[in-house]
Amino acid sequence: MTVAPEQLWRNREFNLLWVSQSFSDVGNAIAALAVPLLVLALTASPVQAGLVVTVGLVTTVVCRLPAGVLVDRADRRRIMLICDAVRLVAYLALGVAVLREQATLGLVFVVVVIGSAANAFFGTAEYSCMRTIVRPRQLPAAVARNEARSYATTLAGPPLGGLLFGIGRALPFFGDAVTFLASFAGVWLIRRPLQEARDVEPGGHAAALAEGFRFVFGDPFLRAVLFVVAPLNLAIHGIIFTIIVTLQRDHVAPGIIGGVEAVVAVGGLLGALAAPALQRRLPLPALIRSICWTAALLMSASALVIHSVAAAIPVGLVVFLGPASNAALFGHQAAITPDRLQGRVVSVIIVVATSVAAAAPLIAGALITIWGPPVPVLVFAATVAGAAVAATLSRGIRSVQPVEYDP
Template sequence: MSDASGIEIATDVPRQIPLRRNKGFRMLWIGQLLSDTGTQISGIAYPLLILALTHSVVLAGVVGTVRAITLLCLQLPAGALSDRFDRRRTMIICDTMRAVLLALLGILIVLDLASWPVVLAVSLIEGAAGAIFDPSAAAALPGIVPDGQLEQAWAATEARTYGASLAGPALGGVLFGVGRAVPFLADALSFAVSFGTVSRIRGRFRPKNEASRKALWREVTEGLQLVWQVPILRAAVIQTPLLNFAFSGVTFSITLAMRQHGTSAAVIGMVQAAIAAGGLLGAVVAPRLQGRMRLPTLVTTITLAGALLFGAAALLVPSPLVAAPVALALLLAPAANAALVSVVLRSAPEDMRGRVISTVMMAATALATLAPLIAGLTIQHASGAWAVGVFAAATAVAAVLCLILPGLRHAEPPATAPG
């Protein structure tokens, strides 16, 4: 079967039943909810551990930066690797590696044998395993749920991510207070559970055309070429970086501006939780929007509304009330993300899904790595209001791109999912 662009779409997918009764999706979702929460727990515990071991804020920042850069560089080859092997088996191997590594780190901490180079090595290897797991899980999704439920499934994924982001950091801080090793042992347990749930997923997850494999760099190049040739994918890698840059920059600017104003860490944490709650609520209502709003309408609406709401947020900084317009701006984000990712998955041949999704995701998040730097420089030389205003302007540019990029203007409408 082929879509309008002539790209083949796999038809050997499960029979359509409600997602809550789809055992494969349920197992993947539960395992990922726990492992995502565990990742958020260890994410806050890594810098706290480096600080406890070295008493160096700079070294803690260096470790975090090295990890972020490494993971960004690994995304393209990780996508190619996920297209080479059985995706379910790849996820199982990655979960096993992460569970063992974090358990060993926890044991070393208990024995007072952990040092910052050991923590860095564990962080990098564990992060690399996650970089391979993620495109494998995304590429496997069309083999777990029917095509018409992709939007609904990804909306549930967005809810899982926002839920983990809400609970994980706070839980990580509490567990680190109980003991330095506890957050890492908890994360190891989360990956062990994910291993168990992924192992129970049934289906065919081995990519086709294995015999025609080429050098890894050639396969990466093929993924890049395909993304640029398909109009919707090309539009996605042009427009989404600006949107993610703006959303990341606004939340970071609010944190810096409020701290500079003397706002307590507890209030700042409540503001960030309120903002994340907007995304979580958006993920809950996303299925109701499927089939009612086309992808171009969703993306254009979220960018135009985001520009206006971020402009309002600039006027409210550093008041805690700034959380309200930013949370409202996030309401449509899960629905738009679900529609976009579903179109991306449908636009890629079965044996190239990992490369396509990793390319789009890398492009979408790469520019956001500069957001903290831009926010810090703007606040230092101007103010928090100006910083939020800069990111509101970036959102307005993203809205203009929605109107002029053919790939977004003529994107297919989301498939209607069952209630």
């Protein structure tokens, strides 16, 4: 059963899923800051810190495609429960090791790989079930609320992670375990199936995955927009990591370093709140072009104040346009994609959009070591400028038509 748009917050399944993912996002946001800080404390090497973060991102990317196949064939609620349980145990074990001063770089790698794999399966399942719990007309609004949740938890998570790390290095990882326990409880309360009734499709996993690729790359708009979004994701991840490492090398307090992602999250949160108004005023192609050109200009400014938390302000301004674009993009995708393909299509979109970004921390760490902090910022800004040109010239983006929903 679905509800009218004005009653979205009364949708029990949507709210339980939203709250569960909120806890999950808080745990991921805490780990995003605490893990590189722990590696820097153990090794004093920006390259090693970048490598750990990159391995986590690569793991997530690698797991996305099989996750898409699995969530289209298995129970999505069960998948999310298993992922929460796995992440809880992994970060609890890391916390105990840090508390006993037995943590090693190898253990950090193992926990990051396990947690990142679970993130991929959980996130793909969560994205894929949206169409089954809200009306097609509600999809952009639901995605926008998910964007607001994501940025709100990102706003709270890094400062909390930095504060806990400053008190005791083990505390952020115990905090992660608590958030995943709360997420598990929320998903457990969901009773309605999170997928439509379906038969097991003939053929193997490779054939199933190929169908997802054909759907995405057969659509001119989806095909074009993915190759514009990928460089933008690379730049945002790379600049944020550059700022964090630079401040750590300048001996800035962990709690203040946590404010870097908080500044970016404020931009995203405000953008999520403004997303409905932006979507009414700007069509999706205009949103995509605007965020690219704005990013190319503003990111360059971060190089001028790279030794200050203020370097995150231009990135936050760039991210302001992100939620409206994402809400329109994923609302469009969910509306045109059959439920049986949701997991595979979502996984293909996310993999292509984020695959290049997996290398951002390692690239940033190497450039910082060789040439210093301003250089990677300028390199990433130039990359986005190229994406802006592509977005402006792309026929697939210019010609996309709004989705016509059923009455």
